[in-house]
Amino acid sequence: MRWLYGRVIGRWCSVRFSRKIGHGGAVRGQLITTPIFYVNAAPHLGHVYSAVLGDTLHRHTGLCGEESGLSTGTDEHGIKVQQAAAALGLNPPELCSRVSQQFRTMFDTMGISYTDFVRTTEPRHSRAVCHFWKTLEERGYIYKGTYQGWYCTSDEAFLSEEQTTEKTNSNGDKIRVSVESGHQVHWMSEENYMFRLSSLRPNLLKWLQTDPIHPAPFLRIVQKWLEEDLPDLSVSRQSNRVSWGIPVPSDPTHTIYVWLDALINYLTVAKYPDPSCSPWGPSTHLLGKDILRFHAVYWPAFLLAAGLPPPAKLFIHSHWTCQGVKMSKSLQNVIDPTECIGLYGRDGFRYFLLRNGSPERDCDFNHNSVRNLLNASLADALGGLLNRSTAPSMNPEQCWPCYQCTSVPISVKDQLETLLGALQGLPQLVDQYMTTFQVHKALEAIDGGVRSSNAFLQSQAPWKLSKGTEEDQAWGRCVLYLTLEALRLYGTLLQPAVPGLAKTILDRLGVGHDYRTLKGNPFFAATRGENCGFQGQKLGPDCGLLYHRLLDKEEQGLCKDQTQNGNRCT
Structure with a gap:
């Protein structure tokens, strides 16, 4: 009595390719990336969540018979690292090696199947950054100018007046802070190398038409940003103020802006600029919402200026709170990933993060x-x-x-x-x-x-x-x-x-x-x-x-x- 038949399995959706399970076909590889994580502090719950999400997408791609790579790593330059090392009585390379190893150990413990762990202090990365800088110069996107504006040391970013607001601190003093991060900003004026970001606004708007940013609420945020004026971006710091970084190739009195340096890690793992390797192709970047502007405005603009295609997909996730409150050391509500692994096991911890985490909204951990x-x-x-x-x-x-x-x-x-x-x-x-x-x-x-x-x-x-x-x-x-x-x-x-x-x-x-x-x-x-x-x-x-x-x-x-x-x- 053969009356049972399975339902026909229909079209398969994919990030970059169509796939059918159980059928042959051409295999197109993809690069899945997590952010690279700043080494001014040890790994926390948000870092682990990003890495587990990236690992799950990478493993699922392999499960479906497709080729993919997964890159992660550590962001090791900039003034915050310089200051953190000084506070601990270490030199920056010592702090970077120590904390980078903590990230690698944590990710190994969590079973993150990365195919590349990049450090921005590696020679291969410095070569990629210097080559990229020279390419931007040759194509006319870099010029020298004086920047005046609000600077946020915590975010390592210059902000416009509209991106800041006034706030009263715990001492009752009026201070100015970043609207996005809440971190304090200070007025600064200095001569920097500038990137012609304003000229790329039409190209970025065209890129947004390819629907590259998910979930949709974050795409709408970026669209709103690009509806406003897009000022040119400072892409260097004077080395007498920020010495810990990659020097501008033609001018060692300046250090390359840490975010330009850091974003190029995605090219580094693609073996840029080696001409014998496959050219850079659009990849899938996974990141937290706090670094959306850097990845959804600056990064595609840098790539377009260098004559390279922008990312295919940006997958954005929200943050974790603890019993409804933002985690902070002062409140003593920071969740320790190592403790969670001990309590719930690696897979139990992974399952909870993946099952209860939702990209569109902040998620609570208790x-x-x-x-x-x-x-x-x-x-x-x-x-x-x-x-x-x-x-x-x-x-x-x-x-x-x-x-x-x-x-x-x-x-x-x-x-x-x-x-x-x-x-x-x-x-x-x-x-x-x-x-x-x-x-x-x-x-x-x-x-x-x-x-x-x-x-x-x-x-x-x-x-x-x-x-x-x-x-x-x-x-x-x-x-x-x-x-x-x-x-x-x-x-x-x-x-x-x-x-x-x-x-x-x-x-x-x-x-x-x-x-x-x-x-x-x-x-x-x-x-x-x-x-x-x-x-x-x-x-x-x-x-x-x-x-x-x-x-x-x-x-x-x-x-x-x-x-x-x-x-x-x-």
Whole structure:
């Protein structure tokens, strides 16, 4: 009775290319980048969030059979680094090496699969910056002039009058601050090299028509900026004031502006300006909203001035608060990533950030929310489904049972069609969310599938069917096959977000490495009457609990008492 057929999987959306899972075709690589992070302080939650988002998009691209690179690194020049080093009694290179290693260690601990970790103090980067500067000079975009205006040391940026506002500080004094960042600004006048930013406004407006900035609210912000006058940009600092940086090639009395220097890191990892390498191509930049102006106005303008194409996509994310309040050391509400890894594990921490983070709005971090989400989604729903379907009591032979279309009861037909239709469309839905920078919705969709599978398993009760008639037992085996195949799908789709937990799932199911991809890897083949090599295959070794439930302080105290009394605590 072959009445079950999978839904046809439609067009696949992508950042730079169209792709079809399970079909051949030309592979076009892409470069995915995180910002490079400033080394005036140790890594914080925002840095980790950016890196995990970039890593997830990179891993998902590979899961779909496409080539990509992921670059991250550290921004090591500028007056803030110069001042931070002096405050610690270090020279700038010592501070840079120390903090850069902290970032690398943190990202390695978080499983960030970067293909390049760039430091702006590397010789390859200095060569790229100097070549780029000379190109801008030769093309007539650099000139010498006197700049007067408000300067924000914290943001390393000159601001117009409209970009600042008056504020009363904690001492009751009137000060001027940046409207965007809230940091204090000071009036400054000095001779700098200037970049002809104003002349590129029409080109930038044309670039915006390609819809490069996501989510849409940030595109509208940039459009508003470009509706206003765009003054020329100071791109150097006098070296007697800012000595820690790359000197202007033709004038060592000036240091190249740290943001021009830093943005060129994306060219550095593309091996610019080596003529033997592939030319720079549009890439996907992932960044926080606080550096939107630098990436959405200055960076594409620099590239256009140098005769290079602007970025294809800018994916912007918002910030994290702690219980609704902006994190700050003075409030003692800063979330320590290292502590979170210890409490929730690497994959638990990754899952919460990706699932609760939303690009359009600031997101809140509190430990109760983390515990509730991880218990519900990882320990109970996903872990429970895996442990129930692979337990010896339900699966005594510890193998994948066979699926027979003729064993499906008529009474279950509609329910099963609905479930299979949703699950076979899940890879397409997840891909669409991933490639439109809605990672949280991708994980919500997977979690919805897990809950549907749990409900189906519970409603069909294969543990009862195994004690019934021969027909009941055959249908019970089908239910178990469907559950294991659904778990194979979830484990495969979760690899970019929680690679460790996904590996545990696929190992327990006995899935070989050739079947841990979305390319040429059909799911639920047996329900379409097609050959499925997993039928009859042995499961992998027992992995125990997929994710241990997290206890609150009251439960931890009760658990401690039970353990001391010789009882098990679960």
